[in-house]
Amino acid sequence: MAARTDPLSAAGDFSALLARMIGLIDEKLSASQREKLAAAMPSIQWEFPDADTKLCLAATAQALRVAPPVEQAPFVVRMARSTLEDAAFGRRSLGAAFLAGRIHVRGMNPLRLREFIMLVDPLLDSYREAHLERSASAPVP
């Protein structure tokens, strides 16, 4: 029997998935949450070295949108794609991944922690939803 390949394994697909995730996060955050996020972290760069993927979440008081990655981003979250997926699907919490050194957050300080925490649950929910949407629409090989 031929091995079934993951329909979302390519970097391009993963970027699209993350872009959809950001769109879904935008729908989940209230106006005041968006405003707080934009004030504390107007730009969050997400880096997934194993998937060769980087993208930027740009936050304004009006909306969250995808922006191109930059060289010296002030706030960077770096992890493996599998770390994000394990957390989104409840296989391993982000806390456990953090303790194991699988998540690196550059630029974090106590002034920003609250806004970052505010983003965690919507992010995991949105990634899971985006993944399920894409899996449902992907053709079975």
Next chain:
Amino acid sequence: MNVPHPRLFRDRDADPGVLRGKTIAILGYGLLGQPLGLNLRDSLGGDPEPARVIVGSDDAPSSQRARADGFDVHSLVDAASVADIALMLLPDEVQPDLMPAIGAALRPGSSLLFASGYALAYRLVTPPEGVDVILFAPRMGGEAIRQRFLDGRGYMAYVGVERDSSGEAWKRLLGLAAAGGSLTFGALEMTAKQEVVLDLFVEQAFGPWMGAALLSAFHVGAEAGLPPLGLLMELYLSGEMSETFAQMARDGFLPSTLTHGFAASFGGMTRALSIDREQMAEQMRGILSEIEGGSFAEALQDEYKNGYPCRPFLDKVVGDDDIISRTEQDYRRM
């Protein structure tokens, strides 16, 4: 780098009679309030004209604990109003809200002691005019404060006078430091700002590197197939590491590195050379700047005013079902 050493005070520098007949109010009966209250009462109770140690607390569980320990318990304001010396032992971040009422209750000529320089250094409180403002900041956790007092060993503290209204602020402070059990070991003179910056800097600049090094060593070793329990033993569970720290304090940091055998110093020193210390130092400078400039205090006050919104997340990370906690539990069941 040419900063002079601060003054070091010992029992011989304190006048034990200075607290005779005074009323000492312990404001807050928590991590520090309980051991300091008990130490002061034990030290001063035998005097022919003993000082009276009372507790001020508006928190029901703390009040109950203080009563169980045999103290007269009053509200914070009532205790402050009868105090010759009031010890402000409430959490740093709540002091600004409570200070106006407590300050208004204090009598001119009394002394207000802070166990941390935080609220003073960041100007979050304004103690009333006519009151001494003194600092006695133990460098030891509550349990150890009590145990080391009972053992007669004492413990390090930082002491300082921020304002001397009574003319005897230093005498009162050193009397309290001695009766509280610190001066058997010794107390260093510090300003409130120096105390809080030292405390927060080591917590935030050194602590996370030490924690991260420990976690990384554990996970790298465990992923490579080393026994998790053996890793924890090497790192802290056997007590060897805490003995090493005790040895550093006793024999000196560098001399202690030579007492673990040549293999340990040969391997450790050569590996330490390859660590990017400049990167580490740069991060530490940034942290120090945020602490000195007050932005950390601003974040902590904001967290308090908003009902500690970050606490559930931090508690969840610490309380998560991780391999280290499971390994510790397995060991304790053995």
